[in-house]
Amino acid sequence: MKIAGAVNIEDLRQEAKRYLPAMLFDFIDGGAEDEQGIARNRASFDAYRLLPRYLRDFSAASQSVTLFGRQYASPFGIAPTGSAAVFRPDADLLLARAAARADVPFVMSGASNGLIEACAQAASGRMWFQLYMTRHRAHDEDILRRLRDAGVDTLVVTVDSEARSRRERDLRNRFSFGSFSFKPSVVCEALRHPAWLYSYFSNGGMPTMENWVRYAPPGSGARDVMRYFHSGLPGMPRWEDVDRLRRLWPGRLVLKGILHPDDALRAAELGVDGIIVSNHGGRQLDRAPATIEVLPAIVAAAGDRLTVMLDSGLRRGADMLVALALGARFTFVGRATLYGLAAGGQAGVERAIAILRDEVDANQRQLGCVDLRDLGHENLWKDGRITAASMPAVQPLRKEERK
16 A cells, blocks of 8 residues: 555554554554553544534534643644654654644654654754653753753653553563564564565664663663663652653743543643643553543643643544543644654655644634634534533633633
């Protein structure tokens, strides 16, 4: 299948599955334990219906969104996805360039392979950076300095990776990036994916975590640098660390992984600018609620004190509209653009973005919605009623508050 012929994200997923060895595809596709969290994310989105409103003039419909004072072309961005260069060389640069072309934000992972400085330039002002706090606090602080120097103004701190999860696909495959090697079983599987195998070896094998080369012991190779990075994980962040980061970081501060309304309130009290309601795509706590399940309560608790965003489980443009109607200001996708990346490099990422953008547009017009800020509970149907009737205490932000 040519990438241009992909009509939905599932097409790109299947192409990524053909291109990648099974253990790498499983790393992208899998989740924790029984993978109930992945299924719950999808089922919870599917439980909502969009209520169309016809006989309206939607000729001027626009899906552009203003977020933190900046306008983006669509209501979604690229979530942080680490070690992506194992799937395609220069993955972080490709993601950054695709985001720049599409005019959407790209959140560079703290476990990425690309350089902060190069990716920030490629993203043309659209790059955010996701920080995994490590035990190497001095290195973390130096990364903040580098981000400031590179013109990055939004720092995203992931808070849900403190404990290592049991990802059973990876356990069965005996796979981790730190111990990845070409054992006989791996060679046999990789030979069934010759295009990936050729790309991997012709580009030098295991890619280096370039941001961490300067902090690892002198002379460290790619695996040594990776081991040094992982030696600092988990960084065991606490609320006092959030307070410290707020004092150190002059730009916008976002916490990713919030699922409890009380934690959203605590973040607001510490001066955090925004949160991403996230369950790590079902990859951390398998019994965690779906993000769309807890979103209304978090929006109600946060009010106008925080910018509330959401990731995890979004596979369609319609999913994004559901999230916006429930009060999210913005959404992020991770697997969707990774499938595109694995399937076709930058062209695959751009195809994933185009698919989602077309889906947002088609569904938005069916709703008779000219401005996405006008979406609210009245646009949703669930359990035999309009959701505004079933959740009177949860109201979306007023239009003027969403600007």
